[in-house]
Amino acid sequence: MLEILISLLALAVGAGFIGAISGLGGGVFIVPALVIFAHMPMQVAIGASLISVVATSAGASVAFVRDGWTNLRVAMVLECATVTGAVIGAYLAGVVPTIVLELLFAAMMLQSAYFTITKKGDDILTKGDPLAEWLGLGGEVPDETGKLVHYEVTKIPQGGALMVVAGLMSGLLGIGSGALKVMAMDYIMHVPLKVSSATSNFMIGVTAGAGALVFLARGDVATTIAAPVAIGVTVGALAGSRVLAHLKVESLRIVFVIILLLIAAEMGWRAMSGI
Amino acid sequence: MAKQEEDRILRVWTPILLRTILITAMIVLVTGLVLTYTYAPGYYVERYNAVHEGHLIGKETLGALSERMREGNPHAILTIGLFVLTLVPLARVAFCFLLFIRERDYTYVAFTAYVLAGLIVGVLVGSAG
Numbered sequence: 001m002l003e004i005l006i007s008l009l010a011l012a013v014g015a016g017f018i019g020a021i022s023g024l025g026g027g028v029f030i031v032p033a034l035v036i037f038a039h040m041p042m043q044v045a046i047g048a049s050l051i052s053v054v055a056t057s058a059g060a061s062v063a064f065v066r067d068g069w070t071n072l073r074v075a076m077v078l079e080c081a082t083v084t085g086a087v088i089g090a091y092l093a094g095v096v097p098t099i100v101l102e103l104l105f106a107a108m109m110l111q112s113a114y115f116t117i118t119k120k121g122d123d124i125l126t127k128g129d130p131l132a133e134w135l136g137l138g139g140e141v142p143d144e145t146g147k148l149v150h151y152e153v154t155k156i157p158q159g160g161a162l163m164v165v166a167g168l169m170s171g172l173l174g175i176g177s178g179a180l181k182v183m184a185m186d187y188i189m190h191v192p193l194k195v196s197s198a199t200s201n202f203m204i205g206v207t208a209g210a211g212a213l214v215f216l217a218r219g220d221v222a223t224t225i226a227a228p229v230a231i232g233v234t235v236g237a238l239a240g241s242r243v244l245a246h247l248k249v250e251s252l253r254i255v256f257v258i259i260l261l262l263i264a265a266e267m268g269w270r271a272m273s274g275i
Numbered sequence: 276m277a278k279q280e281e282d283r284i285l286r287v288w289t290p291i292l293l294r295t296i297l298i299t300a301m302i303v304l305v306t307g308l309v310l311t312y313t314y315a316p317g318y319y320v321e322r323y324n325a326v327h328e329g330h331l332i333g334k335e336t337l338g339a340l341s342e343r344m345r346e347g348n349p350h351a352i353l354t355i356g357l358f359v360l361t362l363v364p365l366a367r368v369a370f371c372f373l374l375f376i377r378e379r380d381y382t383y384v385a386f387t388a389y390v391l392a393g394l395i396v397g398v399l400v401g402s403a404g
Contacts, residue, residue: 055297202367
């Protein structure tokens with residue numbers, strides 16, 4: 001039993017660590033780690049990963065909340081979309097064939113790679129659209145000089161539609177879909193990157209939590225795997241966030257992109273060859 | 276309520292809420308693993324191998340959990356630890372729900388209620404299979 005525990009813990013610590021320093025979260029790496037290295041069935045990896053995503057999001061949230069850039073109102077409006085998607089996704093994960101899950105996973109890895117390459121600066125709006133202003137979604141964020149600037153938000157229906165997709169993918173694939181959430185908020189709704197990242201972290205926990213509850217209630221979480229993985233990912237993520245401050249993440253960006261592309265290729269190959 | 280007051284409440288209470296549940300879940304999970312290793316390592320390996328072969332999907336229901344608790348099987352502690360972990364998002368949303376009620380911001384009470392209901396529907400959908 002000890003060998004099994006040590007290997008699961010090692011895989012999970014590694015996945016949590018890379019997830020934290022890349023900013024992509026543990027889920028993106030834990031599913032491939034379990035499927036490729038531990039030879040687990042895809043559905044088992046997804047169940048274990050959903051629980052781990054809840055744990056890492058909670059761990060990272062403490063720092064995000066302390067900084068104070070989480071936009072609670074944007075989170076709540078968009079969570080209506082992600083939770084709906086996540087419950088439907090987690091339900092479908094029980095009936096969709098593995099080949100579809102592998103192909104979707106490969107697609108999400110490509111989207112994360114694209115986001116990692118194209119992450120851009122802020123385009124702050126001083127005037128939002130009427131719906132966003134009625135909902136009071138604006139907030140304040142520091143600019144390069146540290147001065148607080150007011151930002152407004154726009155295009156909630158478009159952002160919300162992408163959030164339903166993010167939720168679906170989260171429930172189906174056991175990932176947090178952080179890259180998709182930040183893209184929807186930053187690129188479409190003009191929420192500043194700092195606020196998008198913090199808000200996305202809060203949302204990831206709730207979205208993955210919704211998916212995890214479906215899996216747990218259905219009895220589809222293999223406790224034997226999920227328990228050590230949840231512990232390992234949390235430890236790895238905490239270590240990653242400690243190291244993050246001393247790392248030049250910019251220079252590592254290309255490494256993350258290569259890892260994501262390799263995972264996409266492996267998942268695509270598995271789907272094609274029927275593994 | 277002023278925005279600053281809302282921020283202050285969140286900054287003080289969210290870390291306490293998060294840390295308490297996260298640490299509790301980790302203690303329960305580690306205790307479960309230590310007890311499983313001490314008293315039921317064979318059972319753990321047997322289940323691991325079954326999962327590895329793809330046989331155990333859909334077998335860890337709430338009914339199975341209560342049966343294991345009656346048997347005094349330490350495996351049940353691990354399942355409880357995982358359930359405690361999923362309380363983190365539930366507790367955060369519930370906390371926001373109370374905050375918006377206190378602010379009498381009924382638009383956001385409605386949004387938050389929808390999210391909470393979604394989490395509960397998740398349990399019902401899962402239980403129904």
